[in-house]
Amino acid sequence: MSIVAGRMATSDSHTSKPPRKSVRPRTLARFERAVDPDNLLSPAERAWRAQQLLAISQFARFNRRHGRGVA
Template identity: 60%
Template sequence: MSIVPGRSATPSTRRSRPSRKTRTDSVSRDERAVDPDGLLSPEERAWRAEQLRAQRKFARLSRRTGVA
């Protein structure tokens, strides 16, 4: 609700942000996290990033279910 009569709280002219490719952003972020100096091979970096994603997913699931 708006304080001003006749106006909505969210204007219809508000532009939405362009959608981002969150999957590719998270992949590159994970790969940078496991190899900040860029010393690993691309295969090793991708493997470690996948392990990090799996660990994060497991931690999120265990918090949700109350395990561990």
């Protein structure tokens, strides 16, 4: 703990980590394959469902990162 109010005690040798690249990029094509693996849907329907799945995925990731549970 730091003696100065409002300051965190950190060592001089501590450096922040560089931003890491995503292991699996969240591309729309990946979600299109997930919602329609057999290519039975029309392209418009497949794109719409992929967008919905992407939004759900982003929302769930946000909740995990910020510790918010869904009530």
